[in-house]
Amino acid sequence: MPSANYTREIPQRYRLEASRCVKCGQVHYPPRLICPGCRSRQFETVALPSGGKVVTYTIISVGPSDFAAEVPYALGIVELEGGVRLMAQIVDVPPEKVSIGMPVTLEFRKLYEEGKAGIICYGHKAVPA
Amino acid sequence: MMAGIVGWGAHMPRYRVKVEEIARVWGASAEAYKKGLDVQEKSVPAPDTDSVTLSVTAARRALKRAGIRGADIGACYVGSESHPYAVKPSGTIVAEALGATPECRCADFEFACKAGTEGMAVALGLVDAGMVRYALGIGADTSQGAPGDALEYTASAGAAAYIMGKEGVVAECEHTYSYMTDTADFWRREHQYYPQHAGRFTGEPAYFKHVTGCATGIMKKSGTKPADFAFCVFHQPNGKFPATVAKQLGFKPEQWKQGLLCPLLGNTYSGSSPMGLSAILDVAEPGDRILHVSYGSGSGSDGFIYRCTDRIREVQGLAPKTRDILEGERFYLSYGEYVKFRGKIIMNERGA
Numbered sequence: 001m002p003s004a005n006y007t008r009e010i011p012q013r014y015r016l017e018a019s020r021c022v023k024c025g026q027v028h029y030p031p032r033l034i035c036p037g038c039r040s041r042q043f044e045t046v047a048l049p050s051g052g053k054v055v056t057y058t059i060i061s062v063g064p065s066d067f068a069a070e071v072p073y074a075l076g077i078v079e080l081e082g083g084v085r086l087m088a089q090i091v092d093v094p095p096e097k098v099s100i101g102m103p104v105t106l107e108f109r110k111l112y113e114e115g116k117a118g119i120i121c122y123g124h125k126a127v128p129a
Numbered sequence: 130m131m132a133g134i135v136g137w138g139a140h141m142p143r144y145r146v147k148v149e150e151i152a153r154v155w156g157a158s159a160e161a162y163k164k165g166l167d168v169q170e171k172s173v174p175a176p177d178t179d180s181v182t183l184s185v186t187a188a189r190r191a192l193k194r195a196g197i198r199g200a201d202i203g204a205c206y207v208g209s210e211s212h213p214y215a216v217k218p219s220g221t222i223v224a225e226a227l228g229a230t231p232e233c234r235c236a237d238f239e240f241a242c243k244a245g246t247e248g249m250a251v252a253l254g255l256v257d258a259g260m261v262r263y264a265l266g267i268g269a270d271t272s273q274g275a276p277g278d279a280l281e282y283t284a285s286a287g288a289a290a291y292i293m294g295k296e297g298v299v300a301e302c303e304h305t306y307s308y309m310t311d312t313a314d315f316w317r318r319e320h321q322y323y324p325q326h327a328g329r330f331t332g333e334p335a336y337f338k339h340v341t342g343c344a345t346g347i348m349k350k351s352g353t354k355p356a357d358f359a360f361c362v363f364h365q366p367n368g369k370f371p372a373t374v375a376k377q378l379g380f381k382p383e384q385w386k387q388g389l390l391c392p393l394l395g396n397t398y399s400g401s402s403p404m405g406l407s408a409i410l411d412v413a414e415p416g417d418r419i420l421h422v423s424y425g426s427g428s429g430s431d432g433f434i435y436r437c438t439d440r441i442r443e444v445q446g447l448a449p450k451t452r453d454i455l456e457g458e459r460f461y462l463s464y465g466e467y468v469k470f471r472g473k474i475i476m477n478e479r480g481a
């Protein structure tokens with residue numbers, strides 16, 4: 001049985017849904033239950049923009065087994081317009097050409113499979129804008 | 130106003146393999162394939178790209194042009210012969226990613242390369258019937274040809290998405306038509322990895338019979354002739370067939386060249402003629418009439434006549450244009466990298 005987590009996380013994984021604190025306005029991704037800024041428990045759902053830039057990155061040469069066929073690949077922190085940061089693979093660009101400040105767009109991609117007979121897990125990766 | 134296209138979008142991988150590279154491995158003549166098929170290179174999906182991911186990006190572009198929200202979509206149909214799951218719809222994943230769930234009709238379509246246009250026709254029908262306000266029809270594929278087979282030189286990856294509606298129409302659908310018989314020109318049985326085809330048989334009694342039958346049928350039904358169209362686009366299993374059928378029907382190169390993507394893209398199966406149509410809509414002018422005829426083995430063709438409205442100019446620049454993506458940055462793969470991407474190498478299971 002696929003992880004219940006995956007199904008629960010579909011809104012944030014597929015649609016980049018974040019939570020904005022109604023009290024202090026901070027946007028949290030992944031969504032939070034309690035605002036670390038003001039301890040409020042009241043949030044509204046907002047969709048993150050898909051455009052941003054690379055804040056920092058590393059190149060993975062020996063990856064976990066799910067990603068063994070993809071090495072070497074770049075994994076980075078992307079800051080989206082509006083300031084929210086998230087971690088994503090940076091693809092569709094040779095890893096040596098990735099740079100800090102590079103404009104990127106988040107695109108819907110397959111992240112991994114839960115084995116040959118399991119479910120396919122989707123999410124977002126960063127591609128050159 | 131009749132229902133029509135309110136937004137369109139296309140997507141394809143940035144990876145390519147050249148005909149020369151495939152021919153080199155199999156000891157075949159690249160020149161003969163390039164000349165015979167009129168194809169130079171084809172798109173290749175990366176391991177993280179499948180019909181669902183291509184569909185989502187194409188559909189997001191269509192939403193931008195339509196200027197509507199995902200939640201406004203009342204039906205989502207993905208036509209493909211490479212749905213990622215044998216059992217489990219592609220459309221649920223696509224609709225979820227667009228935010229169209231939960232109030233959304235959905236089922237996947239299959240009819241070789243015609244599955245996408247059937248989805249578009251059903252989407253138009255639901256809108257015309259007043260059952261939904263907007264409906265999404267997508268043609269998407271990441272198709273495989275058997276190694277060394279002629280199909281390996283063309284089978285490629287891409288998607289085009291169309292949002293149909295009655296408000297904000299950019300290309301009104303004036304007529305639809307379908308022409309279909311039971312013809313075994315191309316098939317794949319359950320548990321077989323690669324499709325089989327009837328070789329030369331696929332030309333005359335299959336592609337040409339149905340595409341010509343559909344094109345002449347819809348022109349007769351609508352009282353139109355080739356000169357009434359600014360553009361036409363036909364299914365593109367290679368670069369030759371659509372050019373030949375266009376000439377036979379009496380169309381001129383300036384009518385069919387804009388939509389002919391196969392020489393640089395390959396055959397994107399369900400995405401093929403819908404992607405060609407997207408390249409036409411990218412440049413079409415208000416008042417332009419477009420003839421669109423698909424083809425799917427098995428066999429059948431769907432025909433559409435669209436007429437562009439004044440609004441088309443306002444939305445063309447709202448998302449990437451198909452020829453810009455096609456001719457934009459590309460990464461060329463060796464045959465070895467290509468078969469790794471396509472999962473054609475037998476690997477040990479994880480942990481072994």
Ligand SMILES: [Zn+2]
Pocket residue numbers: 021022023024025026035036037038039040
């Ligand atoms: Zn707060």
